[in-house]
Amino acid sequence: MMKRKDIFLGNGAVALGLVEAGCQIVTSYPGTPSSEILPEVVRLVKSEGLNTYIEWSTNEKVALDNAFAAAISGKRAACCMKQVGLNVAADSLMSAAYLGTVGGLVIVSCDDPGPHSSQTEQDTRLMARLAKVPVLDPSNPKEARVMARLAMELSEEFRIPVILRPAIRVCHARQALSWGPLKNNTKKASFEKDPARWAATPRFRFILHGELNEKLKKIARRFEGLTAHNFHDLEPGKKYPLGIIAGGIPYSVVRDILTEEDRKDIPVLKIGTPYPFPEALADIFMSACEKVLVLEETDTVMEYFLRDRKKVLGRLSGHVPSEGELAPQVVYRLVDKVLKDLGLAPFKGDRNQDALDLVASLDLPVRRPTLCAGCPHRASFFAIRKARPKAIFTSDIGCYTLGLNLGGVDTCLDMGAAITMASGFYHAFNQDQVAQPIVATIGDSTFFHSGTAGLLNAVYNDARFILVILDNEITAMTGMQPTPGLGIRADGSKGKAISLERVVAGCGVDFVEVVDPYEIKAMTKLLKKATEYVNSSTGGIAVIIARHPCVIAYPKEAIPERKSVTVTDDCTECNFCLERFECPALYHDEELGRTNINQSLCTQCGVCLQICPKGAIVEA
């Protein structure tokens, strides 16, 4: 068998492990840092000619339910999501743990310590503990690949869903891996009816809970001897003043630091299976060390399992920060401090404070993320603020959260909350007879993900607001995945395109209109018409679909006619365009004493020709 060596993204390593495990069904909803797993599965499946079924599901719960059904048909299935996606799938997860599986079910939930691209730093390992399912915590892409296979095998052997939790620094690490030809898994689907299990009522759930607890005991015993992922470097009979217990990324970070510092006097216990926790192994390690420092991301999990408050140093004792990423320099300093506190030899030294002070003194500009030049969302937010300046702007999760920069976003809670919070605000104000204008914005993919239940509810309970669906015909923020509206499936094949207009109408909305947001006047006019409808006694919720292709995904279609733009001396430096339109290509030119255009960033969309109150932005 020919083996080749390629550099894999961590998410690609997870994909490789899943395919190598004979995974037959893979479902996912995109979200950083998990988004590349499914496309990497697609890539492997295409290059190796496999028949794996792959889908972008409409949300994470949908993804998990689909994979679960495959797993109880005896197949090997996986579903992939980001950590907050597991919240959406939690209902399914908790129940699936009790029911168990027949084949294999691996849930890949990617954590985001930092956070870099998420609304929370929540720790999937705690979710695993809550659901009572095993969780594996890889320290690098290589281990993530092996653990993906292990998770599938454990799941099938013990008939239990297993979670693989790679953190962002595993997902977006790159590492060279050897791999060889991949084969189809030919296992056929067969579903054996057993309503007492698959449709269990509470009485049977009690029995299933007992079964689950028994499975966990057996798995814990297995984990005690799982030396490939749970290991330490204690020398027999030796006692140590300090040992470190670490898992995931913090393990690889502290391992490198101890190697660089040549510190063989500090033993490390690496735990790749934080739950069920290998207690006996930890006991051996603990008894050889006077103090034990626990390094784990992002929350406190192993530290609780260790149950020895006098010996254990970690978050609960204040030695490890309770928020943020355990980056190498953070770990370096905190371990160094522990060494000093315990009267042990400190590290060789960290001469970096000068550099940090220097950078702080330079007053460097903070680079906030911003909507791209030419982004149709920018035009939408501009029109919305113009038409409804006093509204509360509820919004949602996606690129358009960056409407913040244009003053077009006041709230962002969770997927779908633009709509549910709009109805919540409406009822809160309406109760006081206050007619508070509300404009909600949500992207097309987010609407398909969790918009409909909230919209149905709002219509049913007679809330009044304008909902603008920002339809750029793609899931842009997470890396250009197709949406149901597009009708293209995960592998590029044709699916049935779902009409947003029909879905909205199906939710009971009688005002549904489509507009191209690049036409700011037309959109402003439509927003005014929508306002009248919302305020009328016979009206209701007005939905505007602002449809224009994403300028990154479809550069040609988004800007069919390029317009070269310049700024004249009519510019009075009022900065209206910079504040309210906030295009990265517009900047204040100190030398010229006016706004100017950075031609290398300008996409020549021409939208800004419609915005200057003095008419100073003109075609060149």
Next chain:
Amino acid sequence: MQTVNIVLSGLGGQGILFMTKVMAQAALNKGLKTMGAETHGMAQRGGSVISHLRLGEVEGSLVRTGSAHFLLALEENEAYRNIPFLAKGGRLYANASPKSFVRQEVKPYLDKMEIVYRAIPAGKIATDLGTPMSSNLALLGFFSAFEKNLVTHKELRNAIDQVTPSRFKKINFKVFDAGFEMGTQ
């Protein structure tokens, strides 16, 4: 081999990921062990982006501050922002005007730390060649004119050949070579 730590920085959309990919591929081709870490997601929308690349026997993908041998920056302010990553004797390559780089306030620290710094107007070179988004390749070419011990100019060129889609090959080589030439002058 002793571990080599490289930090690549710039703004979202400047092609940091591609530059990292090229260097990693070149290292892999030489049989070096590679580990890298990238920025994806919201920061890619114009925010500060940073990539880590480590060559050698390492477990983790992140470079610790004070331990980078090389810092490649596609934007001047991002070069300054990431100076804390550089180790004593490290080397800094930046897309900036050679006349004004570095800022006076920064110089004493770089001198004290024996950090070598070099600037190339990579953005201008790429724009003049009609491909303003390719400053990453100009900087990489420039880098290859000075740093031969890690990977040679030819090895980097081969890696570009491997990871570039065919329709961009000609222009990518053109920008890469222009950066190299400026470095050899």
